[in-house]
Amino acid sequence: MKKMMVSYLGEGLVGKKKMSKWEEDRGWKEWVKMKNWGYVCVMVSGFDKENGYFEGCVYEERNVLEVVEFKDGFCKEEEQRVGRLFVRKGEMSGG
Numbered sequence: 001m002k003k004m005m006v007s008y009l010g011e012g013l014v015g016k017k018k019m020s021k022w023e024e025d026r027g028w029k030e031w032v033k034m035k036n037w038g039y040v041c042v043m044v045s046g047f048d049k050e051n052g053y054f055e056g057c058v059y060e061e062r063n064v065l066e067v068v069e070f071k072d073g074f075c076k077e078e079e080q081r082v083g084r085l086f087v088r089k090g091e092m093s094g095g
Helices: 002-007 076-089
Strands: 012-016 031-035 043-048 053-060 063-070
Touching (some): 043 076
Antiparallel strands (some): 012 031
16 A cells, blocks of 8 residues: 555555544544655745645746645744744735
8 A cells, every 4th residue: 555655646544443433632543644755845835824734836847836735844933934924924816
């Protein structure tokens, strides 16, 4: 399974007992999660203050292309600083 996840660039795998359920406040106690971490250099181009995710873009020829939405990768202080920058100085666009 791991080979397939990596070769198809899957985000990750979750393994659980068939009858295991998600429990609020307890989370994934009986679930095993394997992330397929990937790294890419991007320009941080947006921030969704509703869910705390950032958008990342790259240049493709002469176009800017959104390639990722992410929440991990900053230390807590950086995440707060960049988020505040988008909320205070950013412009609303899109839907």
